[in-house]
Amino acid sequence: MAVPRFAAIEAGGTKFVCATGTSPADISDLTRIPTTTPAETVSKVVAYFNKVKEKGGPLNAIGIASFGPVELDDSSSRWGSILSTPKPGWSDFNLAAAISSALETPVGFDTDVNGAALAEYRWGAAKGCDVSTYVTVGTGIGGGTVINGRPIHGLRHPEIGHILPPRHPADVAFAGVCPFHGACIEGLASGPAIQERWGMSLSDMPTDHEAHDIIAWYLGHLALVLHAVISPRRIIFGGGVTDTPGLLDRIRGKVRELAGGYFGPGDLIDAVITAPSLGERAGILGAMILGENAWLNHSQKSKSQREGRERA
């Protein structure tokens, strides 16, 4: 049997990143397609992968790591859909079904952050960790958690940016930018929340500006909540805001201060907080894993059916 090859889509609110391959050492056909309407975006993505297939042969499955919220309950007819989103036209659009039927391949589907968390677990900073969380801090704040090799789903999927933290003493007046909660962690520490308060990005502010302490306080609270609820061995901070020099160390300091010695010795809990190993490729590599999982499930089902027929 030929070596399998997977299509991967990191479906974002501004662009769809597409690629094929099987691992960090094997990524090909990387391209970016702007996110417009669902119909236009999907038709461009499908046309692209059809060209890839003409050139390089069949694709065994496709994986989609998507912006959310999304429906992940595989007993639901809406599985694979984007749920209610401010992005025009995308609410209730079944992205997984549209792509899978046009390309005639099995499809894997999860959130973008669950994808990134899976990739960091398999190839990156969370290798061998029974519990790890990938946090992205950019336009929004979200996170994906992998436990014993599988991303958490549950009732919906986690949305860790929407925790309501106590306010930093020097930041009590700002109302926050989250349309749902105002002053949740996303409303207080995302890129737009930083722009709204200070008119520039965190990395453009001098290192003694109080903004650094304020943002580290909220992200430190987020890390503390993760310790208390799931006790991760790694909390991987990705996304534009966390590229700010010195921010991860400030977050480590806040966690030590807030933990009061409770979640383990300081050096142990310092080591939990880390940058991504896979950088910006975590998302697309996660989508590739979702494609592989879809292919494995599909192969397993086909095998069971064949055996069933043979027994009959």
Added chain:
Amino acid sequence: MAVPRFAAIEAGGTKFVCATGTSPADISDLTRIPTTTPAETVSKVVAYFNKVKEKGGPLNAIGIASFGPVELDDSSSRWGSILSTPKPGWSDFNLAAAISSALETPVGFDTDVNGAALAEYRWGAAKGCDVSTYVTVGTGIGGGTVINGRPIHGLRHPEIGHILPPRHPADVAFAGVCPFHGACIEGLASGPAIQERWGMSLSDMPTDHEAHDIIAWYLGHLALVLHAVISPRRIIFGGGVTDTPGLLDRIRGKVRELAGGYFGPGDLIDAVITAPSLGERAGILGAMILGENAWLNHSQKSKSQREGRERA
């Protein structure tokens, strides 16, 4: 082969509850032994189970659902130990090793709340749920989470009482009773925190007393954090404080209010919050499951060893 029988210990800070059996329909030999020094407590527990064995025949394994913090990393030589605790003599005592070697049986070991969460998942309010959390609100506040049938461990084990929530507007002056964090959720909403502020238990206060709203606010925040981090299908509130009439409904109201429509329709998120189905027996039944798991692991290992010898 005879039907297996398990010993179960719910190891608490004030008493050790002991029993034998296999399920809620089959609990026998229930007794309570006061928690004193480790040596005295263990010797009484061992004497008790030795008498049970004389009367009823061998026990296949023992499960211990313990007060914490505990060491759960099975690659550590301290696996099965109580970690640093204010309880005199118990810090660094290896409870699992002491019981297992005296009774000469395989031993399963986890936190008391992970045990209760396992029992509610198998027989109770969280049956069939991929993600569920058991919260206890009493002398302390803790929680155990079961994901796809297994309790979460991670770096340490979760300690969900130690989240720092925003303060209720009518409760900003109280410093909180947690020796580590002061005003964490345990420091603000546990039984001792209620006593400290109002000199009586929550159920003794009139229904229009502001304490009800204040406690529901903190426990609602805890539930909201759980939604954001792990999206449980069930959050089961057990422990003395949550027996207060009307409290679960007040918590549901707070979650709706704080969620801002974000974690699903109101009736869906109302249904997540529930009382335990197994009542006070969740802990001892959880210990029984830990015993069963230890027995299954032990049988599996013995089988592999036998097969290895046969092949050799």
